[in-house]
Amino acid sequence: MNNLKTTKLNKIIDKVVSNIYLLMTLISASFMLIIIIFILFKGLSPFMSNYQYGVVNFLDFLFGTQYRPDMGIYGVGFIIINTLVSALLALSIAFPISVLTALFVVKIAPQRLSEFMKVVIDLLASIPSIVYGVFAAGIITKFTMTIASMLGVQTYGGTSLLSVVILLAIMIFPTITSISISSISSVSEDLQHASLALGATKVQTNFKVVLLSAKQGIFAGAILGVGRAFGEATAVSMVAGNKMFGPTFGLFNTTRTLTSTMIAGLKETSGLDYDIRFSIGLVLLIIILITNFGLNFIKNKVGKTHEKN
């Protein structure tokens, strides 16, 4: 009798707890929904015919090559390209370094060094972006300026695409590395033993078995990293220079990213110049989505080529 009671009670508790979980899920999901609806509503308003500060042409906005709020020209086409160029260049620098670092930390480094490196990488990941920004404005720009003057190029005191790329590469390195580390350490020992038993060298095993088995996690790291590169505003705006036209491909030219555009003068503006930042935010969200799909696509490709081999 007593036993039956406890089971009943337990069932009720289970029910209540699972409902609490459901409530929590709904709350966090609704934040996401509220944010998206708010940004959609705010961001699309400048293109609606009843917009109070003068309607912006959607195509001019999306494909424009000039961003001049002082002249009423809001074109983000070149900013989209700039953002993609800076984030993907940063990723292409940080990705190999991160993956090889992770491989070293997990598979090659002696125990003590490995523990030490993990702490260092976690510390790097937790440094606030404004600190990276101050570092970039003080050190990276000087480095860029020195390189540029050796090549005979005049820069804006080192404020340039190259500085942005170096800064972003440094910023996303710990993210990709720490996720790669956990992914590589979870590769099954049996797989590696099998590879070694078949006569593969350690290097071959590390590259062809360990890395490929860990690709799911490594690409998740890349996606998070590139997300950080796209979304970084504070630090980037300190070294980007906010050029008014573009796109910028020259490494020593100044550039302008979607986030640096959104943050510049946000506190002092109103009307269209304020609302348009939500439209830019919307564009940024879409670009991040597309890039994530792209990286997922590449991830699947990497596996397939291997299977054919």
Next chain:
Amino acid sequence: MKKILILGLVALLLTGCSSNGSTGNEETKQIVNIYTRDSASGTREAFEKAIDLDVISNTAIEVASNGDMITKVKSDENAIGYVSLSTDLLNTGLKALNIEGVVPSVDTVLNDTYSMKRPFSYVTRAAGDYKSEELQQLVVAYLDYLNNSIEGALVVSAAGGIVDTSGKVAFSTLKGNHSILNQDNSHLTINTAGSTSVASTLQATLEAFSPMAGNFKFTMNQTGSSDGYKRVLGSEKDGVNQADIGFASRDFSDQEDVTSALNSGIYCIDAVVVIVNENSEVNDITLDTLNAIYAGTQTTLK
């Protein structure tokens, strides 16, 4: 797949390097680098108005703040930029330029020889739209102190604002007009909003005036010029951030209609200083040259 990616990357780098190469010859070494504030900045507005600039050159780069301007111009020998006169330029590695031969200083701003300046404007809520009748009387008394008393003017100028003290009277002669000053006002709070540039002068005058006016309290919520109007007469006037007096480091714009306010005006002047790197050979510049440089028609400092 990999080959295509690598090819694309190489092509990107090549175009990048070639577009640099064309600007990288010896003659362009001395091209002036133009720095400006973001387009919402009150300092930028003051500067562009002063040099009568229609459209700023595409080649200008935008910095995020006064401090950012100082950092960037300090690290760039070919730079030209501008900051507010109240900015302390000592030991920053920057040089302030004379405009048309006039040294930027408080005296030259007041005698109207120095031309690059901007007003600090204020606007109040509409008459009768205060939390209490007492609060409205207190705001009126404060503005009287700020605008018409010698004491107020001295406090403003000590805090970096530029005020003409002629025509001001001792506050003791104004005091009689404000019966609210004779009671204990510690239950009243004046809320201010708007430009961050006005913060130092505003806080100094409020702190100085409070003991003379029954120890009222005040809350300064300075976030930017555009919030000044918004939070006393505009869209946020009944919101959580509502304020009694709003400030802007510029004139109120056409979108900001202050006619319904109880009181509005200008309580002091701030000036803009043109700065270059301390290693620059230039010491003096004209408004026309500045206009030509910022419009992009002149590419050197001289």
